[in-house]
Amino acid sequence: GEDVEQSLFLSVREGDSSVINCTYTDSSSTYLYWYKQEPGAGLQLLTYIFSNMDMKQDQRLTVLLNKKDKHLSLRIADTQTGDSAIYFCAVSFGGSQGNLIFGKGTKLSVKP
Amino acid sequence: DAGITQSPRHKVTETGTPVTLRCHQTENHRYMYWYRQDPGHGLRLIHYSYGVKDTDKGEVSDGYSVSRSKTEDFLLTLESATSSQTSVYFCAISSGGHTGELFFGEGSRLTVL
Numbered sequence: 684g685e686d687v688e689q690s691l692f693l694s695v696r697e698g699d700s701s702v703i704n705c706t707y708t709d710s711s712s713t714y715l716y717w718y719k720q721e722p723g724a725g726l727q728l729l730t731y732i733f734s735n736m737d738m739k740q741d742q743r744l745t746v747l748l749n750k751k752d753k754h755l756s757l758r759i760a761d762t763q764t765g766d767s768a769i770y771f772c773a774v775s776f777g778g779s780q781g782n783l784i785f786g787k788g789t790k791l792s793v794k795p
Numbered sequence: 796d797a798g799i800t801q802s803p804r805h806k807v808t809e810t811g812t813p814v815t816l817r818c819h820q821t822e823n824h825r826y827m828y829w830y831r832q833d834p835g836h837g838l839r840l841i842h843y844s845y846g847v848k849d850t851d852k853g854e855v856s857d858g859y860s861v862s863r864s865k866t867e868d869f870l871l872t873l874e875s876a877t878s879s880q881t882s883v884y885f886c887a888i889s890s891g892g893h894t895g896e897l898f899f900g901e902g903s904r905l906t907v908l
Contacts, residue, residue, distance in 0.1 A: 716896075725885055725899030726838070771837065783897060784854075785830075787837035 689786035705772030712774040799900040818886030826889040827869040831882040
């Protein structure tokens, strides 16, 4: 079945850039998403990219999509301690936009 | 914040007892989902609903049933809870719009002893 893989941990220093990577198997996904989960809370949509785009930039966030390699990345510029959270990559499946398969999440730790 | 309320937020129960988790939304969204979150597994879809009385199975549906008799409520039932169902359960809703954005509740932590 559909699979989404992410590395589990990433540690960076405040002010550096963070890059979180994700690979997926279903090439039919129309939208690909990044969600953020802060401790004790539910997930919140951070950003998304349409499958016919290579890049999307939103303030400090840059999403890169390589459809050929089925690779998605999230870059956070000037990472702050408030960015410490778990970041989930997700892709849609089954032809329904709301049916998402999530990766296991990457825990980002930002050191002052 | 999207109007999603999960109840109870915390529950401890014993193996073999029935448990029902409730998700209530005030957004009138068509789609509702139940996920479970476990260390090392991320989020996995249990069941989802695409309308009143319309539900379907997700990736990990064994041992769970759902019901949706009203647009605003989506119930998840564990008929006979087992320790492997100890988890954090998240409800999510979606309008089914073009981007498929999900809005999540705050989660229900269930411990089965």
